Amino acid sequence: MKHIDPDSFPLKDLHHLILGAVVPRPVALASTVDRKGNRNLSPFSFFNAFGINPPTLIFSPSRRGKDNTTKHTYENMKEVPEVVINAVTFDMVHQVSLASTEYPKGVDEFLKSGLTPLPSDIVKPFRVKESPVQFECSVTQIIETSDRPGAGNLVICRIVRIHIDEKILDAKGQVDPDKIKLVGRLGGDYYCHTSGDSKFIVPKPLQTPGIGIDSLPDSIKFSEHLTGNELGQLGNLEKMPSSEEILEFSKSAAIRDIAGSPSGESERNIKLVAYAKQLLSEGKPEQALKVLLCL
Numbered sequence: 485m486k487h488i489d490p491d492s493f494p495l496k497d498l499h500h501l502i503l504g505a506v507v508p509r510p511v512a513l514a515s516t517v518d519r520k521g522n523r524n525l526s527p528f529s530f531f532n533a534f535g536i537n538p539p540t541l542i543f544s545p546s547r548r549g550k551d552n553t554t555k556h557t558y559e560n561m562k563e564v565p566e567v568v569i570n571a572v573t574f575d576m577v578h579q580v581s582l583a584s585t586e587y588p589k590g591v592d593e594f595l596k597s598g599l600t601p602l603p604s605d606i607v608k609p610f611r612v613k614e615s616p617v618q619f620e621c622s623v624t625q626i627i628e629t630s631d632r633p634g635a636g637n638l639v640i641c642r643i644v645r646i647h648i649d650e651k652i653l654d655a656k657g658q659v660d661p662d663k664i665k666l667v668g669r670l671g672g673d674y675y676c677h678t679s680g681d682s683k684f685i686v687p688k689p690l691q692t693p694g695i696g697i698d699s700l701p702d703s704i705k706f707s708e709h710l711t712g713n714e715l716g717q718l719g720n721l722e723k724m725p726s727s728e729e730i731l732e733f734s735k736s737a738a739i740r741d742i743a744g745s746p747s748g749e750s751e752r753n754i755k756l757v758a759y760a761k762q763l764l765s766e767g768k769p770e771q772a773l774k775v776l777l778c779l
């Protein structure tokens with residue numbers, strides 16, 4: 485394990501380290517205008533949702549590490565405290581990257597990137613037509629974390645209007661990750677998908693608290709065959725099965741097959757553990773726990 489004092493670590497290396505370790509980051513494509521109405525468009529991955537009531541987004545156009553200057557997005561919001569934050573999809577990611585070029589102030593990155601400006605309902609900055617979710621925001625606060633190179637400028641935005649393309653919604657009216665196809669930012673030049681095989685399900689912890697790994701019998705808790713994730717799934721269960729339930733389960737065909745096989749006890753146990761692991765991988769922790777309790 486390496487131990488780092490950030491105050492005495494080279495800034496560039498610290499930048500790579502933090503950006504590589506805090507991933508994936510969502511990307512905000514921020515559209516602003518200066519007081520003369522000149523448009524600016526730039527992506528920011530120091531970005532997140534921060535509250536729902538009031539609906540709040542945050543992002544940070546930081547001070548440039550190389551010369552400690554401030555970014556046009558920050559300067560524009562100081563003049564006109566409004567921003568449209570546009571979600572970034574895979575289909576537009578190269579145009580968004582192009583918009584991140586350090587063009588001189590006053591250059592319109594809508595023109596440079598070829599992305600299409602749409603007038604907003606409430607705020608002056610334009611929306612990006614190609615983006616399936618556009619948040620019109622008023623800037624309520626900007627917190628400058630320091631005046632040193634690389635310092636963050638935490639912009640707190642209140643969402644005042646949301647525009648959503650219905651095509652990215654599921655039957656319940658919620659955003660479908662496989663339809664919206666957003667990208668995430670990793671370290672270096674890496675990005676990630678948030679759809680298809682890149683995503684997986686972790687069931688939300690139950691309303692009633694899970695039993696916890698500490699409540700599992702020692703033979704399971706300290707098993708050398710079960711991983712932390714597998715124990716986590718078991719600990720998330722609402723209750724331990726009763727001895728009647730275990731007995732009933734032990735009569736199932738799969739368990740009878742394993743228990744009745746001519747192999748020795750240790751081989752049978754290995755098969756039971758393998759079966760439990762298979763059930764866990766299929767998202768069936770209740771059955772997996774019963775299998776393990778048959779050991």
Ligand SMILES: Cc1cc2nc3c(=O)[nH]c(=O)nc-3n(C[C@H](O)[C@H](O)[C@H](O)COP(=O)(O)O)c2cc1C
Pocket residue numbers: 511524525526527528529530531544545546547554555556557558580581583584585586587669
């Ligand atoms: C995907 C992506 C994410 C970025 N995230 C940030 C960020 O969070 N903060 C930042 O200061 N710069 C970030 N940048 C760099 C800015 O987009 C870049 O400095 C841009 O030129 C700033 O434009 P402006 O001066 O017109 O505001 C990012 C670039 C890309 C491509």
